[in-house]
Amino acid sequence: MNRKAFMAMLTRDAHVARRNFVPLMLQTFLQPLMFVFVFGRVMVGSGYMPPEYKSLLFSGIMALSMVSAGIWSVAMPLIAEFQFTHEIEDRLLAPMDISWLAVEKVVAGMLQALAAGLAVIPAGWLLLRPGVELSLQTPLSFILVGLLVALFSASGGLALGCSVGQAQVGLMFSMVVAPMIFFGCTY
Numbered sequence: 001m002n003r004k005a006f007m008a009m010l011t012r013d014a015h016v017a018r019r020n021f022v023p024l025m026l027q028t029f030l031q032p033l034m035f036v037f038v039f040g041r042v043m044v045g046s047g048y049m050p051p052e053y054k055s056l057l058f059s060g061i062m063a064l065s066m067v068s069a070g071i072w073s074v075a076m077p078l079i080a081e082f083q084f085t086h087e088i089e090d091r092l093l094a095p096m097d098i099s100w101l102a103v104e105k106v107v108a109g110m111l112q113a114l115a116a117g118l119a120v121i122p123a124g125w126l127l128l129r130p131g132v133e134l135s136l137q138t139p140l141s142f143i144l145v146g147l148l149v150a151l152f153s154a155s156g157g158l159a160l161g162c163s164v165g166q167a168q169v170g171l172m173f174s175m176v177v178a179p180m181i182f183f184g185c186t187y
Contacts, residue, residue, distance in 0.1 A: 005096040013108040028116045032065035033123050040128045054128045062120040070113030070153025074105050078161030109154030
């Protein structure tokens with residue numbers, strides 16, 4: 001593998017993310033903030049849920065935001081590159097094996113998923129207090145689970161982005177992502 005080409009692709013994805021910073025931040029962080037606020041603050045504050053629900057909700061919202069950010073950050077650009085812009089052809093001409101292009105997409109998606117998961121921590125700490133205590137008794141398992149969730153979501157985004165056409169994007173999210181949200185034990 002040509003490490004220089006791999007790093008150039010990763011740097012290019014980081015540059016695109018910096019250029020689209022505001023939409024990326026809204027896409028990545030607005031949904032978890034709304035979930036934390038509505039389910040943690042409003043539902044508990046109005047008495048629909050017991051106060052203990054906040055501590056259960058916190059880890060689920062973190063996982064949900066990581067999964068949705070990882071899938072979205074890999075699948076949507078791939079769908080556009082395959083279907084609309086044909087930018088994938090330029091990437092396939094890079095001086096590296098094609099499988100490393102997939103690895104680069106997954107690494108970029110993992111980074112965005114980890115950022116989305118880490119953004120939930122200050123939001124939960126600010127919006128769910130009192131009732132949620134943040135402590136890292138086992139930091140190694142926290143890091144390992146975070147990396148595995150990010151890898152799972154980015155790999156799922158790669159599989160969905162390569163197999164779904166642009167016309168079926170809505171169907172993909174209603175048939176794959178929505179059931180994960182509602183049946184994935186987040187709530």
